[in-house]
Amino acid sequence: MTTNQLISEIKKKQSFLCIGLDVDLNKIPQHLLKEEDPIFAFNKAIIDATHHLCVAYKPNTAFYEAYGLKGWKALEKTIRYINKNHPEIFTIADAKRGDIGNTSTMYAKAFFEDLAFDSVTVAPYMGKDSVEPFLAFEDKHTILLALTSNEGAFDFQTKTVDGKELYKQVLETSKTWKNSKNLMYVVGATKAEYLADIRNIIPDSFLLVPGVGAQGGNLQEVCKYGMNAQVGLLINSSRGIIYASKNEDFAQVAVTKALELQREMQVILSK
Amino acid sequence: MTTNQLISEIKKKQSFLCIGLDVDLNKIPQHLLKEEDPIFAFNKAIIDATHHLCVAYKPNTAFYEAYGLKGWKALEKTIRYINKNHPEIFTIADAKRGDIGNTSTMYAKAFFEDLAFDSVTVAPYMGKDSVEPFLAFEDKHTILLALTSNEGAFDFQTKTVDGKELYKQVLETSKTWKNSKNLMYVVGATKAEYLADIRNIIPDSFLLVPGVGAQGGNLQEVCKYGMNAQVGLLINSSRGIIYASKNEDFAQVAVTKALELQREMQVILSK
Known part of the structure; x- marks a missing residue:
């Protein structure tokens, strides 16, 4: 998916919401455990219910790997389900590889070709030649960790x-890499006041912003400092949406929570 | 596996060699492609032939993920095969997670519990709370990226x-983390002269050293600056051993190459 297609979807849906599909079998409604593939069953229900309210889905690969082969299979089924039924939705493999x-080329193949994600998150510690292999893929996006939302x-x-x-050095340096137009960045919402400085360095890039909601970040603040003329933001919410109810009504409650965020976004976009 | 068990194996085998199992279907002998699981068939042949010459095996997860489900299955079969037949061998999931x-806890479960690796490589960019969840596992080891062997x-x-x-800051800071006794570090062999300084900061820790051979690092130099009283080194070689021959004799040629390194190590250990 091109950046322009993503921007066009944001305008159409009046939403820049990304829903994190971080499936923990201890947290999903327990009636799903009797399904053949509880992880996929949970994701399918969430996707069927919320796809009109968000522009992106972001499975964090850790949650799938933790369940071994059946987890990897559930991840594969999930991405194929999204790509088949909602090809207009931007997909993010939150894998933090590098x-x-x-070897990075092998990771890029895993996520861009085999699983056909639109993007993957990548850690910057190993520098240019660890990231450029991801950037080489046409119409795919590499989301570089810049400033994360955790205490560490x-x-x-x-x-x-x-x-x-250091995170500013990462931003500056990454702009010089080959195909840097394919870069987006992870910037935690718990540090909204940093966004003004970040926008000075990368005015046009998309930012993936975790940490709104459960981790304490504020949507209004993030938009005030982080939004650009093309929106340039994907706001992720995981637990606040997918685990809002642990009962059989989990998908409907997820819709309510996603709708709250989408409406807040619509107001911001109309200003 | 405890650090003491690893040290005891090094002394017994007179080797601190780690063999990297980075299986690329384009590089393995082509007669293996007719096997039901060519990746595992390749690994099994290498393991059967070389297990007496090395103290560790290190599959890089990128090479398995690139083949999707069948790759993950081959990784699972490989680690189970090693653990069953050669439980004395230290196993490293070269995954560079974080x-x-x-979420780090989920990754730790994936590699330490589900796959039962002895250790996993982890990237430091996200700091303390991204690494401590790995360190919490008893008798498991977290191998932190410090100074890598690439240009980046x-x-x-x-x-x-x-x-x-920065890499020295990473070393210093990581010593203050909870259960830091479970830390080892990745230090590239192409920068052997840095090892003296590194040993001043972490005199007792094990170092996993990639880059000997194919990437130009020199074993003598690495040992001169990096060895401590308990050896404290795992020297990794991947391509130089596993792809030394692309013919049906690949496993025998791998033995020859591994034996060369083991003998060089034996001489160093006897000094």
Whole structure:
């Protein structure tokens, strides 16, 4: 999917919501456990109920890998289901991968070709030749970790490197990489005040913003500092939507929660 | 496996060799492609032939994920085969994972419980709460990326942070984390001269050293600067051993290459 197609979907749906599909068998409604594939059954119900309210789905691969082969199979079924039934939806493999050159190419193939995701999240620590193999894929997007929403972000990301915080060095440096037009960035919502500075460095890039809701980030604040002329934001919510109810009504309650966010977004977009 | 058990195996086998199982279907002998599971068939042949010469095997997960479900299945069969037939061998999931707290716990479960690896490689960018969930597992080891062997290592890792290179900050900071005794570190062999400084910071930790051979690192140099009283080194070789021959004799040629390294190690250990 091209960036322009994503922008067009955002305008059409009046939403820049991304729903995180982080399926934990201890947290899903327990009646689903009798299904042949409870993970996929849960995802399918969430997708069927919410696809008109969001522009992106983001499975975090950790939750699938934790269940071994059956988890990987559920991930495969989920992405194929989205691509078949809702090809207009932007898909993010939240995998936080990164390795040396030829190995990163293998990861890129895994997520872009085998699973046919539109994008994958990648860690920057290993530098240029660990990220460029992902950027080489046409109409695919590499979402680089810049400033994450966890406490540990302050261990290294905000430390000063040659007069500038490390996450800003990551932003600046990544702009010089080949096919950097295919970059998006992860910026945590719990640090909304950092977004103004970030926008000075990467005015046009899309930002994937986790941490709204459960982790305490504020949508209004994020939009105030982070939105650009083409919106440029994907706001992720996982637990706040998919685990809003643990009962048989989980999908309907997910709709209610997603709708709340979509309506808030619609108001912001109409300003 | 405890660190003491690993040290005891090193002394017994007179080897600190780790063999990287990075299986690329384009590079393995083509007669294996007619096998039901060519990846596992290749690994089994390499393991059967070389297990007496090495103390560790390290599959890089990228190579398995790139083949989707059948790749994940081959990874599962490989680790189960090693654990069943050679439980004395230290196993490393070279996965370079890392995510926020509860998600890192899911990754830790995937590799330590479901797949039963002894260790996993982890990226440090997200800081303390992304690594501690791995460290919480008893008798399991978290191998933190410090200084990698690729060109991109110079993009961020060697940049100066508060008066000290980032990779040194990572080493120093990681020592303060809970259960830091379960840490090992990735340090690339192409930067052997850095090892003296690294040993000043982490004198006792094990280092996983990729980049000997194919990437130009020198075993003698690495040992000169990096070895400690308990050896403290795992030297990885992947392509130099497993792809030394592309013919039906690949496993025998792998033995020859592994034996060369083991003998060189034996000489170093006897000094």
